[in-house]
Amino acid sequence: MVAFSKDVFDTICRDKTCDSLVHPWTKGCFKAALMIYASSIVGSAKFYSLVYLAQILMRGKKMAKKEEWIKMGRFYVRSTLLGLLVSAVGLQLICLIRKLIGKFTYHSCVLIPYTLSGIFIYLEPPARRGLVINLFCNLLIEYFLRSLQRAGYLSITKSKQTLMFMVGSSLLFYLMRLEGDKEVKTPLFWFFSPEKVRKKSDESPNVCPHNGECKKHILKGASAYFGIGLGISLAKLILPQIRTPLKAISTIRGKHLTLALFFSSYIGIYRAIICYLCRKKGFDSAFYALPAGYVAGLSFLFNPNLGLSIASVTAALKLYATILYEKKILPSSIPLPEIMYCLCQGVLFSARVMDPDVCPRYVFNLMDSVSNKRSLHVTKSLYETLKVT
């Protein structure tokens, strides 16, 4: 376990040179910077190639057009540059601040440099930027909740997480249905988009938001999502053992079905309640998503995950923020989301180094991959200096 306080850090590291603390691979700051640029371009290109590969697979048929590939290629280059500059400029800022103030402090070592290097988020195109900011906010909330739990202020039980997911899903589906007909929708990463509200003026004999029989519609959604869930679980099981897929398949147990059960019951329950309410009332309304999303959220019990329950709430908040921007309650002249991103990045990167016990795992993966494992050298040398393991 790594544990050290701000005071311990400030006392021990204050007069250390920056090569002994933050760039153990070489003495000179300039050479160290060149080396981090070289590693980060490789690390960032590798990391984002996987991210974009997943996105291309998810986009499916849309990728048939040549323009889509060109657009994706351009986005890939921009994301890779983001990773490179956040990582490399962040390190240069550590050295620069060390030179300016003549010492290391707990906050100037990671928090401030990486808050500043968050400015490169502007490299991401606006639609993607929103998703990245959303992700970082989720991670920050997860970090805070874990810290509060460790300090004994709250306990994150399975039932509390489930309740949070139920409330989040309820609000999220309601706001998604409200957005329904808008031309430009808020970019959101959620695995299921509810059907648009059927207008009363609609000529269709069906009162539900879908065509055809209700039972068919519900079962189709539930089985398709069961397949997706099973596909993801199988890919996770087989990909690491790509040479022996048959052996991997023979290890399938009930636990590998939990994601599939979660997906299918989530969509199935949601659709069943919407159809029931439409039939009972004789018309469709966005409001039905509130009880439908709430009850469907119970499926979370199949696959509890703190990050997911936080994501449901923040996705709903994001949609609500769009409404506030439209009503001009939130000023669009101040780049609030970008400022929030910078702060999240600073706090999370600092947590990965100074407070790793409660830092979300994704931050480790991100920093280690993008810096091509240089971040591991930095933490190792820091922990050696502080004599913690």
Ligand SMILES: [Zn+2]
């Ligand atoms: Zn340096």
Ligand SMILES: [Zn+2]
């Ligand atoms: Zn129906």
